[in-house]
Amino acid sequence: MATRQSSSPSALSSPWMRPAPLRLAVHLALAALAPLAAPAASWAQSASAGDIAFAISPSPLDVALGQFGVAAKVTVAASPELTRGVMTQGLSGRYTAEQGLAQLLAGTGLQAVANANGEGYRLRRAPQNAPGVSTLAPVTVLGQADSAVTEGSGSYTSRFVTIGKGLQTLKEIPQSVTVVTRQRMDDQNANTLDEVLANATGMTLYRSPMGGSYVYSRGFRVDSYQFDGVNRAFYYPQADSFTSNTVILDRVEIIRGATGLMQGAGSPSAAVNLVRKRPLAENQVQMLASGGSWNNYRADIDATGPLNESGTLRARGVASYNDREYFYDGADSRSGVLYGALSYDLGPATTLTGGVSYEELRSTPFFHGLPHYSNGDDIGLKRSTSLGQDWNRWNGKQTSVFAELAHRFNKDWSLRLTGTSTQESNDSKYAFTEGAVNPQTGLGPMLYAGLFDLSTHNKALNLDVDGAFEALGRKHSVSFGASINELTSKNDFALNRLNRAVNVWNPDHHVPEPSDDWMRENAYRSAATVVKMKQTGVYGVGRFSLADPLTLVAGARVSWYENTSRYRDSGEQYSDPYKDNGVVTPYGGLIYAFNPQWSGYVSYAQIFEPQNSLDASGKVLDPIVGKNYEVGIKGELLDGRVNTSVALFRIDQKNRAQQDLVGNCTVGDICYLSSGKVRSQGLDAEISGEVAPGWQLFAGYTFNTLKFLDDTTVTTTNFGRTVTPKHILRLWSDYRLPGNLSAWSLGAGVNYQTGSYTETRGVKVSQGSYAVWNARVGYQINKHWSAALNVNNIFDKTYYQTIGAPGWGSFYGDPRNATLTVRGTF
Template structure:
């Protein structure tokens, strides 16, 4: 969507907003920070009083009842700290590390492992775990992160955790807002959010969310454009059924992105230290993405507390790019020793997902018990086109002395015609059952099993992707109410994680397998407004994919399977301390080795701390501050010392309809590398500020 088109739609929606006036019920669950909020369940009783998405567990279980570590970040926290993309938001989540390996490619990890399980509204989204570009938060009401192996609830059993994005839904009364932001390096952002019922009874309603953002960068040459459209309509079909239709369209355009990032070692073994704005990209390089997703959700109440639900999702993804990769080790004195690698690619995939569940309650042992039975089938067709640059083009080979490039060093190559580099399809079928069994007033269990059948056919960069994998994994969780506000819990899950990675021979690496354990205690305070937790965890995993090198002939990365033992503990506090103070804070310690005492994945920090607080001394004024810290990490001889990054904001409501905000990021102007996931990296953003105005109707 172009900027003029986006602005036209914004103007049209604002005009529509001024025409609408409905006065139905307030949407429920205004829960402050949301960090200690319960995961909601949709119930139909006449008018749909609570149009919200179901959480990640699938059952009507609160965070307090869930026998794993769970963090929820709600819209108030996201809006307050100005977290307009998921990469920034996840940096505030306890135990989650965000590896920005390049300007437009990001990985997440928790408890030492990459997070490969993603959900939207509690529905698992396989085949897509690294993020290209920036996933905008305008579409989402909240973000949930379940840490630890959660294969029963998400589709596969990676021991890191699961990220669940909860989409905004229509409200039962008319609401509309528009927000405009100006920030450092030419950032301009506009958002519009309009929701209204279509009928006097409120049984049908719709919502539109539009956002557009343009920004230059602290990195030389780099700039981005992001446009988002989200529309959703839901309503009742009689007294027992509801149906929802939704569509999301997000495009990202990045000009002069980093591909591979900066070299970090000189030829003498000394670590490089460049100005924060340094880049190895060229003006002609770009990295674009387009992601279109539509879904239909049908829910039917069967009576007696039973519910049938089916969700069909179709998405289409395109990723055109022209990139310039720089590799090698420069000489410290001359700056020579780097080499270029131009690349032009077109990646495309189409994905279909059907998820069907039957859930309800039954009596056993004189108590009400809950059960959910589900089937999920998903298919993805993917492919790569590659365009070769002539072998004698100056973009190949030795490069001028670095740093100090102006962007005119290497002209755009004359790329040749498209060649099919990859064409494959993934097919995943999953059958699962989960039960919440109450044995006594104090003791309850969460039991189940998850059966996966995964197959892949086709090729990628000339090598076969064929594989067939099947596995059935058990899940066991237990809660014991020690006191009125204190609960002990434990959980166990098998690990079975299909992996798309290839080995040095460019063959499929196969699934990672293992076991995961967690023990903890959760406590509720201040009338159940604040949730605190302490957890110890351990995960043993074999054949885990670890980056091992780059195949120059096919220009693809390959991995090796390693054994990883992850042990550690977490502490977290989230929710309301008082009506004026909201808190989200946590500390994580994790040790990673190969089972024989040898450290692995040393780019993962062993200790991390996050703190975020929101203070509302008056109805009009809100102040927020955050701090995130990690200890030192390294990859070979490359090191990043321990560092912390803080942010702060202040908002003031001029009236009931207008709110002003000022945000300050990296308040101490800390200089740090964004990741050591690879042996190349770039520096995080220096101190910067933004100002915004929000108008609500």
């Protein structure tokens, strides 16, 4: 049983999912021309005290901004798309920082916006004046509730994150944190969540044999996902079918290690927070069209802006469509995304935001992967080999509705109340093979079929309160809140033997399709169930200033969890119900600031994972407990433009169910002991941001070892495979050329990892270390249009993205491929 929740089946029947290319282009063009109301009002920021002597000659704007920042000792962040090819008249004389910046930007069509935290500025396009009206180019403050927003920053890092409860800098969280910004997603063409996580520090993907991917961090499967900080539970009866498009996201935040404070139940791997784009206070329309290898075509449009003159009502709409084939035979997919959101300022300190997203997938997939020889050796099949059938289908829908009320009582205290409702469905039917290939005869694989009908409804309500107070002459902060999450999943599946041998060198893709009724009547394994999961919790965490350089972080969560599953027809119990009441997961750390740029920390975090195995007396085992110990150093450099960290970690997980071979079972024939214990330990290192003018860098390295501490002979665990290799490197860099070549940017990177294997019944399937190199060339055509060519796997490395068992489950990684993308911003 996999737990990463799903929803019900459905085919992509909506007409908009199958538009002809011309019709699609017309719809997107019409949407782009839809009028938006006037921009929101802005407030002038008071001038900086004291005049500064400037001597900046006419030059490209990005060069001039660097000189200005050095002279004024301030940070001016700008997206490369804004500054490419823009010249400035220069700046000479004595000015305040605000006056000088306004003068420097005169005639560029840009204006400076003071950051909400009062430190530095960012650039945006200046609003267009009405005919006959002229205004000065003021420095403005744009009201924004979420200063962790990465959209428009042009950066590979963010100074703030929201995943650790409350708005915090990365240095304020005593655990390893990664932020994948909007700019990096765009530069790397990371259009799905899987593509984002595959390029994140310490994360590896194990392709699910029946759709989607399992994600691993520090040797454990990631099962904790949040949307805007609100947990979403997942459940799939077989494999993992969760997918998500990134077109609606501003950023992806990841905390590695145990995160029980944030979500209660889960594994000690990592938590992933998907932060949606929100309506902006200024008019903006973005368009994208791309085409790539294997007929991979995509079109996006994203429009936002105020809907009234005062700017108190703002809207955003996103639409995306992708039609593609794959490098392996007979597979294709069509996916679409619609997203709409509204924000309304009920008052100066209160904002109500609501939105809805809809994702739809219709595909002909190749599931279950390729086999190896029965001794584990590689067969060496062509990468285009598919063992699927032309009647395979995987159709899915996800609809999510959310509402958020944010209120700031004063400069220190704020509240956020969020409610979400998500419905997901999956309808899949496919043929797959199982069986290793005999090296002498070439026989072994046999054809099977699976039918799955899944639907899930997930509801969540979350309350967070953040505040600061003074005590004993020092300022401290606290976060506390409560949450409730309910999931109901209705599932129906059947697995069948089709009793046909498969020739893996010359597969037949046209085997007659069995009817759905026949598959249900002749299944060797099937079930129709209703699974219900409910989790509630309360939490509190404080950050206490003990001395100028020393901060204590301490808190805990108390959780209640219950799980039941019954047959859909009879209502009889399908598996043993289980629940855990009042489970406490503590969290704590010490942060020592060496200076304003560098700090060190030690931390302890815990998480629990319910289990439904019974001991000899018939009692449900205690939950599995994961404990995370971490010590590290973090740096915030170059006025926050660069974040870096190094951490040593150890995770001990205990109470894993192991079969009791001695006790007399009072219920059933098999009972268990909670005696299993495993350990994961290693090092994480990361650097991200603008390390030099025009040079954005992301580099993440992980060293990880995994071992059993108790019951080392037991193999019923993910530790039977190296889903987290010993060494992992994720590197991507993009450099904007200086001077007259500033319209050009060059990017390159590599994903490297050491060998991996799986071991099944004493047979090991393995592969050695490999590196996949990628590159990008970008060109800013003018202030509105840009183009980029991405080439992935430029040396055409042949490797397995996932290593399975001898008889199934190995998937090749993508061969060399290219994508040309054109973007427009207005």
